[in-house]
Amino acid sequence: LLAGVVTTPAVAYLTKTGPFSAGLMISASHNPYHDNGLKVFAHDGLKLPDAEELHMERRIFQLLESISGLPAEESMTGEDQLADSYLDFLASAAPNGLAGLTVVLDCANGAAFRLAPALFRRLGARVVETACEPDGRNINEGCGALHVESLRERVLAEGADFGAAFDGDADRCILISRSGKVLDGDHILLLAGRDMRPRAVVATVMSNLGLERALAVEGIGLIRTAVGDRYVLEEMLKQKLPLGGEQSGHVIFREWSTAGDGILTALRAASIARACGATLDELTRGFHVYPQRLVNVRFREKKPLDQLAPVQQEIRETEREFGDAGRVLVRFSGTEPLARIMVEGPDPERVEFRARRIAAAIEAALS
Template identity: 40%
Template sequence: MARRYFGTDGVRGVVGKELTVDLVERLGRAATAWSGRGRIFVGRDTRASGPALEDALARGIASAGGNAVVAGVLPTPAVALLTLDLGCVITASHNPPEYNGVKFFDRDGQKLSDTQEEEIEALLDEPPTGGGQIDEVGVATDSYLEHVVERFATDLTGLKIGVDCANGAYSGLAPQAFTQLGAAVTAIGNEPDGMNINVGCGATDLRALQRTVTELGLDLGVAFDGDGDRMLAVDGNGDVVDGDQIVGVLALDRGVELVAVTVMANMGLRRLMAENGIRVVTTDVGDRYVLEALRREGGILGGEQSGHLIWLDGHVTGDGLVAALLLCAALHGRTLAELTSVLTRFPQTKENVAVANRQLTPAIEEEVARVNAELGDRGRVLVRPSGTEPVIRVLAEAETAQEAKNLCGRIAALVRRELG
């Protein structure tokens, strides 16, 4: 069955266009019927459209005989931790304010599989049965914060840290966690008004955090996205520390035997892991696939360059605040720049090529295979169709920036000739 609404991370779109109140209510009804009409935990981020969509989702749940337990603004990882028979979070993650969406978690806090999402889609036209109820809870934020601080606590006394909450679900919450642990906190992106989530702040735009860290002489900064499942950092020099670097640092600090990363992971991370005898499991792009690989292989650490960072010892999914606390705990008196110096990143060049057809031709596949065989461990080319747009994504890595640029340009030109 073709998926009409679900994408790589739930249902998402511009509110009033791809995502309507009616669709969200139907999703609530379908998910409730699919899950057995039990208790369904609901959270949301800080978007202006959130309250109306939260009401619609709760109505849909109750109309199918379920019990909607509505918690208000809450980070996505908190919903995963506190899920009941099902967990739902109304968010468009890192997307701009005009977007919103719905993500689902099962009773174990796991994102639903493609098959499960297809089963929910098949129930979208189910008629209401009634008999449900809606309850509001006000202690979910406290429960989540208590779990995270107790489970991942480290003494941060003397640490000067900038915390960018993206005007999202971690606003107020993340600065409080760091303050409780003794850090001197400078919070930015901490005043959500419904229309400023991810706007000029957060993990999708680190410039404000870079200025804050360098101008105030802070030790480091951490930035979350709107719903809190991504985290990136900035060192004391203002340099960005991406998800690959954070995975590398945590792998060495925690002494893990394997890490799970996506095909986009930098070759520098793979080289560092090989040098330290740490096995690398590679997945398709998407934190859900990293999670699946960790559970399949018995691992506890994984992530994406974009900042999805997953630590499963004491958690069930990726959590930006947990990742930030683990990163701070790994400092052991060193600066973040010193800590990340163990990983030498390969220069990367990326290009999105607009195409009429996303099916790679034999000529493209053969050239990519030939180039990669020639490069060996000195670089690589990755070509993959976008899952959501009519584009082919080209990534080239090499030991020099110029070589990466040349490789990417050459392969992108071939894609354009073959598919444009």
């Protein structure tokens, strides 16, 4: 059954609630159009485990080598019905509506370009659309969750209550407050955590130390996982926690969804603000963002990091300098020949210095 142009979280929701064995999304996610790939969901609405996904990928390539073409098969289209079902579900996440609000939506010229504006208008908001004209090639091009500069300008120019930027398949959301403050996934986890009061929030190793400190003030713990929303959800299910996400804007409200859902995230943030009678600026006060520097080092030969003495020495010196006011994370990319370095600390100049020292040590050891 073809669902038409819908978002990745829509496919997850429809697969779980409908009579479907699996759901398949063709998407470039937050990347350029030529990086299209597949996201596969089981009937429970969860992404397939890594091992099953790898097995499926290998099997597809084997089939491609053994056949010259695929037979044409008829497929049914339930585009309008499926989209309406998903929008009805999303509307339930904003029971008090959005009447009186002005909202700027950046849909990244992607899958949310029809769904998000229609839903926000249905809930009573005045909607200003931007990057809602996909042509098949302009997805994520200078717009969306990775490029929020123009959205910020539009929010300020319109005097809007807030802006929301989705990525191409709308499983991410970055918000812009009325004052022009950029609110990433960490900010959203804080405002939602303050409202929901869970015993802990699940985030990844990339989430800012400021989130951990701000949640601690509220008596809420932070559990960190490897990078990837699937690992966040696995830990949420294991710990029976209702809220988790990534700094990049994947936020999972487990009561409503098994996947990061950008439109749902924007609705929940707006609903929380409306219920509290507060602005997004007010709801994220007390979040001190620690300077964070990310550096990528391309390598020729991969060696275990714990066997690189000069690298370990630089990491130890950084940890010694920053103490509990900083963090160091060094890992290999899972998809590219890159070592990824993240250094976080109280002073941006020292963070930059330490990140460069670690990068130079890795480059010397692996180049």
